[in-house]
Amino acid sequence: MVALGALFQLSVLTFVPGSLKTGGLTDANFRAVLAPQYLRYIWDTIVLSALTTILTLLASYPVAYALARTPSARVRSLILVLTLAPFFTGAIVRTYAWMLVLGQSFIKWPVKLLFEPEGVLIGLVHFSMPTMILILAAAISHIDPVYERAAASLGARPSRVFLRVTLPLSLPGIVSGSLVVFAWTFSAFPTPELLGGGRVKMIANVVKDLALDSFNWPGSGAFAVVALVVTLLVLAVTSRMLGREAAADGHRPA
């Protein structure tokens, strides 16, 4: 709360170019950061966060299903170890590794990935997958296999069993995982900073730019406040939409 208070206070003080001192009260910082140039960064962040959430979900679900339902304990352990492995390397190390992979020095990619939104997206999805897998696997493992066996015994094909039984029953995990991934991607910093090469910026990168590169700490505070409000709004809307979806299937989000 103290930090938030300091942030709000800073955001309404006048920026004095060429000085670290601040002037009197003003709303100029908010008018400046509500310009299209800055709103575009917020929009880019929303789009990248949404795409990251969707792609992470799609990539993680099969792994989570295998983790929860593979009969062999040895295979489950292997999947678990592989899932947790990225946690044991820091975000910076992982991102630097992606820089080598996405650049043209080791692999000649037909399209440019490094310093492009696509490259940032790949890094964000990889960063988010372990968490999504663990949340989904927990949700899937809580589904009693009796339901799936009952559907199959009544003649449903495996794909129909999955679509009509497993998937709806795992919706609480999908909602929780999606909200977690969306929220933390919204505040991502090292991945867009390094894989974006200055060309792909998300909210946290712009806050840093304003504060540490332009010395415009009041502007940085105002942008952080605007971003915070937008984040809370987007999360509230997403949470409500996903919660309604889960409730319609007779479940509440975890």
Place this chain on the structure above:
Amino acid sequence: MVWLALVLLLAFPVAALAADPLVVSVWGGNWKDTVEKVVAKPFTAKTGIPVEFEVGGTLDRLAKARVSKAAPLVDVTFTTTHVGRLYISDGLFEKLDMTKIPNSKDLAREALRSDYHLGTWAYVYTIAYRPDQVQGEITKWTDLWEPRLKGKVGMPDFDPSHIITISALLDGGDETNWQKGQERLKRIKPNIAAFFATDARSQDLMKTGEAPVQVMLSINAFHLIGQGMNVKVITPADKPGIVGIDTAAVMAGSKKAAAAHEFINMALSKEIQEQLVTTFKAGPTNLKAAVPTALKGQPGVFTSPAEWKDRGYIMNDEVRAKTLAAWKEWFNANIVAK
């Protein structure tokens, strides 16, 4: 009596080691290693005062200095000349007592940045490139706009003042009338491969070939050459490189101000400057310092008042500090944005 003399002899070095250290704030990596080896060691040998370092980026250290203003944790700070202006504006530097820095009399006029901070070495932001990755030679700033360099150019985005000023100079402006270069700068966009925020990233981009042509710090280019990389660093034929001067200052409220002055005086001495030049491949600020033949005439290495004047462009610190936010905002909107 003999044993008493022995005890005293042993006690003196111990007392020296136990003395309060002088804390020096400087960039990490090669910067800290060099200042430690070339300045701190002889300083400790002469005064008996040990030196400790606080390392970090230019702005991290500024932020730390701000929050510890009431009880400074640092005695001497090395920073860039225009960021030094921000320290001064916030009352973080102490006015220097030049009588305690007699070597300041031998400094190039350009190194006397203010009453609060003095230039310790110089370099230029110029063009460095990998000849194996580029068709033809690069000899001037305007080459950066040529179609043959499409998708090959890297430049700093944390501080775009160098390329903004160069673009303005090419179109008859300068850092004050920087708008004159805006249209030209917009035309360079197709050639830009990446932007970088740190020296380390700049060097990575050069090594991997992601940005084999860069607006680069001459010291970093020489560092890569020293590592055996095929990198050319040039003195552009059309407009000079943008001079950077790193400075040293005494922190306001330092309890070791006298030692801090002595440290700076030592860093500016002819002998230490000669070692700094050799190690950094930078320009000395003490005009009496001898420069190795191999370095004479290299970008950023100035040895006379005439060279300081003709071979580099020095931006006005105050204009730079005051306009940086506007430059950055314009640069992000018009050059960085896709």
